[in-house]
Amino acid sequence: MATLQQVAFRAGCSLATASRVLNRKGPASDLMVRKVRRAAAELGYRPAGLAVGRLGRRPVVGVLIPSITNPVFASSLSSIQNRMLVAGHGVLIAQSNYDPAREADAVAALLNDRPTGLILTVCDPSTSEALLAKLPPTVLLHNLPTAQFQAAVTVDNRGAGREIATFLIGMGHRRILFLSGNFAASDRARLRYLGYLDAMAEPG
Known part of the structure; x- marks a missing residue:
């Protein structure tokens, strides 16, 4: 079981700061909150008081x-x-x-x-x-x-992208534009795009 001291060390802050963040008591910068919470998650640390509160x-x-x-x-x-x-x-x-x-x-x-x-x-x-x-x-x-x-x-996003593009190709369309958001923010969008590319690369 990880300790609060280990969380503080990993986050690069004092024991008091780590305690304030995890117990949601007292001020802390947004950056420090993210560091402490991430350190706690990576170490598997859980504040002991939460276990009592859940009884x-x-x-x-x-x-x-x-x-x-x-x-x-x-x-x-x-x-x-x-x-x-x-x-x-x-x-x-x-x-x-x-x-x-x-x-x-x-x-x-x-x-x-x-x-x-x-x-x-x-x-x-x-x-x-x-x-x-x-x-x-x-x-x-x-x-x-x-x-x-x-x-x-989940669903087959790549298959869905391929099926939609194939349908449009079957309707006689050849210049088909794919619109999407940032692929880094959604693997679903990226998979649909790959399906679109699959269909566009097929012969005919």
């Missing part, structure tokens, strides 16, 4: 999504909450706003509340720092599974 309360599951305003993720979140209600679990929600750096901080914040499990939609599981922390049982949502996180609920 007698129902377990919770942490959920990370890119944006609650996106109807796809809002629908997923609604289904998760309904299922967790039946199972007797609460739900903690965090948003990354499609920002890989903010994503790691959001997961670190979720871990401070000692969730029994996590459901995560990350920007890209192959590069996400959020997945480097010591995590409880975790399911990826809208991401492809990885060697470490094999439990995943």
Whole structure:
């Protein structure tokens, strides 16, 4: 079990600063908050007081999504909450706003509340720092599974991109423009683009 001293050393701050950040008591810069939370997540540190505070309360599951305003993720979140209600679990929600750096901080914040499990939609599981922390049982949502996180609920985004482009080609179109956001912020968009390229490269 990691100690507060180890967290402070890893974050490069004093013991008092690490304590203020993790217990959410007292001032600390945004940069230091990110450093301490990330250090705690990487070391698997949990404030002892949180365990006492959870006694007698129902377990919770942490959920990370890119944006609650996106109807796809809002629908997923609604289904998760309904299922967790039946199972007797609460739900903690965090948003990354499609920002890989903010994503790691959001997961670190979720871990401070000692969730029994996590459901995560990350920007890209192959590069996400959020997945480097010591995590409880975790399911990826809208991401492809990885060697470490094999439990995943997703769709074939590459196949979808290829199918749409193939349909347009079949309608006689040849100059087809692909519009997307930043690939670093969404592996789903990158996979759809690869599917588009697959279709455009096919003979005929």
